[in-house]
Amino acid sequence: MSAGKKVAVVTGSNKGIGFAIVKELCQKFDGDVYLTSRDEGRGGAAVEELGKLGFHPQYHQLDIDDEASALRFRDHLQSKYGGLDVLVNNAAIAFKNAAPEPFSQQATETLKTNFFSTLRFCNIMFPILRPHARVVNVSSSAGHLLKISGENSVAIDLRKKLSSSELTTKELTEMIEGFVKAAQTGDHLKFGWPNSAYATSKIGISALTRIQQRAFDNDSRPDIIVNSVHPGYVDTDMTSHKGPLTIEQGAVAPTWLALLPPNVDGPKGGYVWYDKQIVDWVNGPTPTAV
Numbered sequence: 001m002s003a004g005k006k007v008a009v010v011t012g013s014n015k016g017i018g019f020a021i022v023k024e025l026c027q028k029f030d031g032d033v034y035l036t037s038r039d040e041g042r043g044g045a046a047v048e049e050l051g052k053l054g055f056h057p058q059y060h061q062l063d064i065d066d067e068a069s070a071l072r073f074r075d076h077l078q079s080k081y082g083g084l085d086v087l088v089n090n091a092a093i094a095f096k097n098a099a100p101e102p103f104s105q106q107a108t109e110t111l112k113t114n115f116f117s118t119l120r121f122c123n124i125m126f127p128i129l130r131p132h133a134r135v136v137n138v139s140s141s142a143g144h145l146l147k148i149s150g151e152n153s154v155a156i157d158l159r160k161k162l163s164s165s166e167l168t169t170k171e172l173t174e175m176i177e178g179f180v181k182a183a184q185t186g187d188h189l190k191f192g193w194p195n196s197a198y199a200t201s202k203i204g205i206s207a208l209t210r211i212q213q214r215a216f217d218n219d220s221r222p223d224i225i226v227n228s229v230h231p232g233y234v235d236t237d238m239t240s241h242k243g244p245l246t247i248e249q250g251a252v253a254p255t256w257l258a259l260l261p262p263n264v265d266g267p268k269g270g271y272v273w274y275d276k277q278i279v280d281w282v283n284g285p286t287p288t289a290v
């Protein structure tokens, strides 16, 4: 057991922004950093690439869609370190605009990984978080509440429910399940949701972050903080390399949130922009995008 050693985990970190977060954490975090990937070959290649740059993360397989994989990793951390200090929930998928899959399928698959698997992974890992742990949920500019833009009573009611300070995880889960169900028949717009599975998944993640922080505020372990973050529009496979920011620039705000010092005032349960601005998730405005 690496007793007393701190440990940080980044999901989906064999490439893209997650890879750059691991790289920056290797330079700044006082402890072991885990690069994780669903595919061991891709993970091994990423570890090798970092090794050539002089960085030496730990590695573990992790597919957040696979509960057994998540449990194996949790058990590994528990037995090797006795807990977890930093968790960056970065893994996600996005269908391309021109994807041939029907919207119903895109909704099912996108919400599965980006919302339901991320939520389940949190529920598996949160019991082993140590006092002063930092959790970062990678959201998006698409995850701002005002991406539910309608001014009819259905959309207003949806925004009100999602932003309620009494919203529970169970209620949020049921709402997101409702989106997926409505998407099967193309009725999601009628219920006020955006016409984007990806945006809905990230709205869900930012709403979840607020609920999670309320739970941490009442946790016996002191000073656990979670925030959601828009990393910027970044040059990765997900954006077909159209984003202007480098992966290192995309890693700046997530890594800053992962390394918030002990007993800091905030941000807590916040929605943070890539330039570290704290954005009002409920009322906006959002700063101009990158």
Ligand SMILES: NC(=O)c1ccc[n+]([C@@H]2O[C@H](COP(=O)([O-])OP(=O)(O)OC[C@H]3O[C@@H](n4cnc5c(N)ncnc54)[C@H](OP(=O)(O)O)[C@@H]3O)[C@@H](O)[C@H]2O)c1
Residues within 6 Å of the ligand: 011, 012, 013, 014, 015, 016, 017, 018, 037, 038, 039, 042, 062, 063, 064, 065, 089, 090, 091, 092, 093, 113, 117, 138, 139, 140, 141, 230, 231, 232, 233, 234, 235, 236, 237, 238, 239, 243
């Ligand atoms: N790029 C942007 O401009 C942008 C903007 C806003 C938000 N974001 C968010 O930033 C995060 C990183 O995005 P990115 O642009 O770096 O995307 P990316 O290059 O496509 O990388 C996504 C990573 O997630 C992994 N992944 C997907 N499903 C997984 C699963 N079930 N279990 C474990 N890992 C899984 C991928 O693994 P494989 O290699 O095996 O596919 C890959 O390592 C995402 O949450 C994304 O939504 C990105």
